[in-house]
Amino acid sequence: MLAAANVLGWIVLGLWGIGPGLGAARLSAAESGSAALGAKPTAEQVEYFEQKVRPLLAARCYECHGEKKQESGLRLDSRATLLAGGDSGPVVDLAAPAKSPVLTAIAYMGDTQMPPTGKLPEEEIAVLRRWIEMGAPWPESGTTKPLTDDELFAHARASHWAFQPIAAPPLPAVKKPSLAARPIDRFVQARLDAANLVPSPAADRQTLIRRLSFDLVGLPPSPDEVDAFVADESPDAEARLVDRLLASPSYGERWGRHWLDVARYADTRGYAFGRERRFAYSYTYRDYVIRAFNGDLPYDRFVVEQLAADRLELGEDKRPLAALGFLTVGRHFDSQPDDMDERIDTVSRGLLGLTVGCARCHDHKYDPIPSEDYYSLYGVFASTKEPEELPIIGEPTELAAFEEYQTKLNALQKEFDDYLSARHAELLDSSRKRTPEYLAVVATKPAAMFRDRAFAQSLRADDIKPRLLERWRAYVAQRAKKDHAVFGPWRLLMDLDEAKFAAETPAVLERIAGDDKYNALVKSALAAEPPKSREDVGRVYGKLLADIYSKANEPNPPPGADELRKVMLADDAPTSIPRDQARDYLNRDEKNRLSELKRKIDTHQVKSRGAPPRAMMLVDAPQPFDPYVFVRGNQHRHGKKVPRQFLKVLAGDTRKPFAQGSGRLELAEAITADDNPLTARVIVNRVWMYHVGKPLVGTPSDFGLRSDPPTHPELLDYLALRLRSQGWSLKQLHREIVLSNTYRQQSADRPEAAAVDPENRLVWRMNRRRLEFEALRDSLAAAAGMLDLRQGGPPVDLVAKPFTTRRAVYGFIDRQDLPNLFRAFDFASPDQSTAQRPQTTVPQQALFLMNSPFVAEQAERFAARRDLAVNGSTTARIEAMYRALFGRMPTSQEATLGIEFVAAGPTPEQAWRRYAQALLMTNEFSFVD
Structure with a gap:
């Protein structure tokens, strides 16, 4: 159940300072206030209270200010206690409602800000404000009771903005319609009008093309491109540029990198645990993402392929299988629960903007996400596995290298297969011969003990394998019915009281012997060695089955032998362990040897030039995993069983369990369904953020109850609906945003607007943005005329000499040893899904531009570019350098400073190199206006 204390554990009101001597006076003040202002509420007020206020108070307040607990002496479950206030005095002023301390606190307008964990949504603040302005009417029924779990869930789902259906908003009226080129502008201007602000003027053409070029392809425009755009006076010039x-193929590289942040892309697995630490084929996922963006793959299809490409009809082109890298390129642990948690977090935050991972150990403390929903998703991903051989999805580029690669791979694979097959055969033989030991434990230990870690560890001293023991337990439990031919006698004997076992056994054995439905060999074995305890029963059965196994190939078996052979040798027999699961049953030395052989294969695939591209995919396991809640996140403590299904808060009470294999395809379809309001909102919020510099929802990966409401909710829904109506086309979404007047605005500060909206939440200007690490590095190489625009393929080292000038999106990402350079420029952590990179200003950034050998090399090449040395003129060369870097001519002051700088150099060559690096160090080079 969704515990009330965990759903919305917020302190909404209270925590005012404690002051002496106030308690006695408080109640009389409340009584007099109630008497003076205690008129009976109207029917409309009662309805408003019951529908709006009561659920809000119960959901937000009573955890800390209810019947059982009163933080700072404040209780809020009746009108009398509300008016009485807390230890520091009244919190409601009915004579001047707007000055009520409670409203000041929840509006975050004073020193006391409640709740301290985050501001309430504006719509809930508005509900409380209106209620207090009414005089805080309260029905005569008195106190309000805390909501039940189901009521809390329903309230959260019905009241939170993010869970509401996406509605088509009407276009608002604005004061200056001529400034609104597109619906986006109407929504933005309506908010500006309400704040008595106006949009900033449009940026000039040079600024606009530089902004568009960096936004869409991550590279600066060439001087010729700038000149052509500035000179083009046609009305569709900007649209054609967009x-x-x-x-451009560079578009996919730019926007694919944004997505790789969300997908926590890296080229290493994290914790290697004896395996090759590098992924051999992670790059195929990166290349898939770039290809998908360039091809404008509909976003809903993009999501589905990343979760379930193997479940789709792909035709001859199998490259979309690489999309499953979304699930497999994350950090790897030596623990399935941690691996599954990592995937659940990436899927939920990356696609839905929900922190489902917070429900791993308990119900989510803030959002309506119970642990049952977490483990429903756990079951989906635990029902998958990585195939032993990854599928080839492309042709080798060098035939001779491929043949050499394949020959060595075959030899390494044979060594691995031979070792695994030998261990597998030994495992099957040993397990079957030791059946008496396993069944003796099954007969004497309760089922709950099999999940106890200490018990499992104690078994290893006798080389009893806990996994095999659990298989035997489940197998016997399913068949131990009184009418079962083999295990019916087991059931009858196990039902005996242990204390009276020896005394009651003869009668039971006599009954068994006289019943023809029971297996003849089982009856003979029990008669030959009458058991005196439950352990004896297990050993008699085990000895019989082991004997049957040892004689499995003998001709003319006695009656009943076929039934027993099935117990030992059928595909569903406990000891018929599949070969691909054999590693789980090996001892430590055997596992280490197997890991060593696997590492040789992985290392060969990483280092060989002839290795063809393969998809880092997943497939469904032969048998889906039926999940249950891990009590407090402990995999050894099993709680309630749950089906594989979608989140209740989004799917509602009528959701159906997933029935197709693991359920990944059904999960993907639920995520992209039209009745799921989150997926479209989340992606358009991020696209807006990447273009404008600030998201509409301030927490791009958390749309839960602690998120701030959108600054422009109607705009968010408008963009979400446009995305859907235009076939989930991200390129159409780009056009919608960047061709608006809102996007065209200048970025210059305006003091009068900043005084009203210092954070530019209303978008009265464009936000100036610093180039990300990749765009900065690519721009340095482009300035030098050395940018390598080849696409795809294995990653390259961006920090090693000789320096590569390939685009940074193709750089090698080591999640455990991320270069300091990456960290200095706020590169997204590859250990978790990241929608919005932090932006810091630290000395290392300037030091990189001043001292980096890479920057010095690019500066030297930039200075030596022959196309910049125009007629030997210093002034013309400075102008050419400015146009190449900034897309504009230098001012007269800048030109004069440049001439003086070059003239002061020790030699012309050194002077121009230093001047080139000085220009590369400017803010204008590193920022986009």
Whole structure:
């Protein structure tokens, strides 16, 4: 159940300072206030209280200010206690409602800010404000009771903005319609009008093309491109520029990198645990993402392929299988629960903007996400496995290298297979011969003990394998019915009281012997060695089955032998362990040897030039995993069983369990369904953020109850609906945003607007943005005329000499040893899904531009570019350098400073190199206006 204390554990009101001598006066003040202002509420007020206020108070307040607990002496479950206030005095002022301390606190307008964990949504603040302005009417029924778990869930789902259906908003009226080129502008201007603000003027053409070029392809425009755009006076000049940039292969590299942050992409697995630490084929996922963006793959299909490409009809082109890298390129642990948690977190935050991972050990403390829902998703991902051989999804580029690669791979694979097959055969033989030991334990230990870690560890001293023991327990439990031919006698004997076992056994054995439905060999074995305890029963059965196994190939078996052979040798027999699961049953030395052989294969695939591209995919396990809640997140303590299904808060009470294999395809379809309001909102919020510099929802990966409401909710829904109506096309979404007047605004500060909206939440100007690490590095290489625009393939080292000038998106990402350079420029952590990179200003950033050998090398090449040395003129060369870097001519002051700087150099060559690096160090080079 969804515990009330965990759903919304917020302190909404209270925690005012404690002051002496106030308690006695408080109640009389409340009584007099109630007497003076205690008129009976109207029917409309009662309805408002019951529908809006009562659920809000019960959900938000009573955890800390209810019948059982009163923080700072404040109780809020009746009108009398509300008016009485807390230890520091009244919190409601009915004479001047707007000055009520409670409203000041929840609006975050004073020193006391409640709840301290985050501001309430604006719509809930508005409900409380209106209620207090009414005089805080309260029905005569008195106190309000805390909501039940189901009521809390329903309230959260019905009241939180993010869970509401996406509605088509009407276009608002604005004061200056001529400034609104598109619906986006109407929504933005309506908020500006309400704040008595106006949009900033449009940026000039040079600024606009530089902004568009970096936004859409992550590279600066060339001087010729700038000149052509500035000179083009046709009304569709900007639209044609946008279309050209969106059609560029560089678009996918730019926007694919944004997605790789969300997908926590890296080229290493994290914790290697004896395996090769590098992924051999992670790059195929990166290349898939770039290809998907360039091809404008509909976003809903993009999501589905990343979760379940193997479940789709793909035709001859199998490259989409690489999409499953979304699930497999994350950090790897030596623990299935941790691996599954990592995937659940990436899927839920990356696609839905929900922190489902917070429900691993208990119900989510804030959002309506119970642990049952977490483990429903756990079951989906635990029902998958990585195939032993990854599928080839492309042709080798060098035939001779491929043949050499394949020959060595075959030899390494044979060594691995031979070792695993030998261990597997030994495992099957040993397990079957030791059946008496396993069944003796099954007969004497309760089922709950099999999940106890200490018990499992104690078994290893006798080389009893806990997994095999559990298989035997489940197998016998399923068949130990009184009418079962083999295990019916087991059931009858196990039902005896242990204390009276020896005395009651003869009668039971006599009954068994006279019943023809029971297996003849079982009856003979029990008669030959009458058991005196439950352990004896297990050993008699085990000895019989082991004997049957040892004689499995003998001709003319006695009656009843076929039934017993099935117990030992059928595909569903406990000891018929599949070969691909054999590793789980090996001892430590055997596992280490197997890991060593696997590492040789992985290392060969990483280092060989001839290795063809393969998809890092998943497939469904032969038998889906039926999940149950891990009590407090402990995999050894099993709680309630749950079906594989979607989140209740999004799917509602009528959701159906997933029935197709693991359920990944059904999960993907639920995530992209039209009745799921989150997926479209989450992605359009991020696209807006990448273009404008600030998201509409301030927490791009958390749309839960602690998130701030959107600054422009109607705009968010408008964009979400446009995305859906235009076939989930991200390129159309880009056009919608970047062709708006809102996007065209200048980025210059305006003091009068900043005084009203210092954070620019209303978008009265464009936000100036610093280039990310990748765009900065690519721009340095482009300035030098050395940028390598080849696409795809294995990763390259960005920090090793000789320096590569390939685009940074193709750089090698080591999640355990991320270069300091990456960290200095706020590169997204590859250990978790990241929608919004932090932005810091630290000395290392300037030091990189001043001292880095890479920057010095690019500066030297930039200075030596022949196309910049125009007629030997210093002034013309400075102008050419400015146009190449900034897309504009230098001012007269800048030109003069440049001439003086070059003239002061020890030699012309050194002077121009230093001047080139000085220009590369400017803020204008590193920022986009």
